[in-house]
Amino acid sequence: MQNEIRRDEIIGSRRFSNYFWSVVLFLGGIGFLLAGISSYLKINLLPFTNSTELVFIPQGLVMMFYGTLSFGISIYIITTVLLDIGGGYNEYNRIESLVKIVRKGFPGKNREILLTYPFSNIKYIGIKITEGLNPTRSIYLCLKDDRKIPLTPVQEPTSISNLEEEAASLAKFLNLKLENL
Structure with missing residues (x-):
């Protein structure tokens, strides 16, 4: 389990x-x-x-x-x-077939942000790599309605090999294909 x-x-x-x-x-x-x-x-x-x-x-x-x-x-x-603004977790549950994305926001009505997506709404896992003055390397959860939900935190860019390894591991866990954005 x-x-x-x-x-x-x-x-x-x-x-x-x-x-x-x-x-x-x-x-x-x-x-x-x-x-x-x-x-x-x-x-x-x-x-x-x-x-x-x-x-x-x-x-x-x-x-x-x-x-x-x-x-x-x-x-x-x-x-x-x-x-701890922006802190939280991504939970991938194969038992319930759900992906939960939880983040902390500023105090108020939306202090805790919870996004839940069933596996049936997920199209693929995407990787986006941009180089230049402000490089970004991110993993996205791409939905069937063409929304792209970022899964990686805002931080110093990780190495491309680590990013690809993490994305491949996630795609294998969720039994989804991996694509470059």
Whole structure:
């Protein structure tokens, strides 16, 4: 029975890059905000530089703006990490002949997103590989009504061989054909 159900966990927003950027933006935002406040109050709030020599308008004001913006973005990223936005799982159940795609969203009416598809509605498993400045490598669940549901999480692109191996394994498990999109 254990080999009749396959469950793939999706990391979501709890990735290293989100932790890294939230810390960088938080510290940079606090630094810029303190530099702007220091230029306004003419009191040095930063121990490693003398911000009192900055002219408040326009330099101090712009630094306060960028600091506030950076601080706000870092709080947003921290919130998405704490709420695990985008995290969830893909469950392929051969007993019930169902594919369940579960993701966490923002708090509210649609906090948990559940997509359920019977095997009879699935046409094939598709792979899409795009190279260039922003490369993507994704596996899709292609339905008979021509919808393409992404199954892979948003992350750094995996190697093509790993992607093909994962897609082939899934296609074999679901007894579907594998196509290139």
